[in-house]
Amino acid sequence: MDSKLEAVVVPVTDVDRTRHFYRALGFRLDVDEATRDGLRVVQLTPPSSVCSIIIGTGITPATPGSFRGQLTVPDLEAARAELLARGASPSAVIRCRTGCDAVTFDDPDGNQWLLVEGAPLS
Known part of the structure; x- marks a missing residue:
């Protein structure tokens, strides 16, 4: 089966605050839709990524x-310097168990991201 990961759901308490946080980091806003029954879906995509995150209620x-x-x-x-400049609080560079260097940062709810250095993005 051929497949591509399109989006992952990130659970948050305050959709607007979190939307603002990811937009400040440069994530593209793809969708922000609400329905009358309280459902709200916000889709954001990191720069150069084909996979998005979804937050909402x-x-x-x-x-x-x-x-x-x-x-x-x-x-x-x-990337660490850019996170700092955009208002995030990244960790110092750490060494992963696999031997790679990495940086972590949290969104306003404590959802954690691990940044690893890899081949240039295409």
């Missing part, structure tokens, strides 16, 4: 702050 029973994700960047130090 009424879309997941997962606990806010329980999500763990990974982003691959071509230059870890540059």
Whole structure:
């Protein structure tokens, strides 16, 4: 079966606050739709990514702050500096068990992202 991961759901408590956080990091806003029955879906895509995140209300029973994700960047130090400049609080560079260097940062709910350096993005 051929397949592509299109989106992952990130559980949050305050959709607008989290939307603002990811937009400040440069994520593209793809969708922000609400229905009368309280469902709201916000889809955001990291720069150069084909996979998006979805935040909202009424879309997941997962606990806010329980999500763990990974982003691959071509230059870890540059990515860390950009996160700082855009208002995030990245960790110092750490060494992973697999031998790679990485940086972590949390969104406003404590959902954690691991940034690892990888091949240039195409």
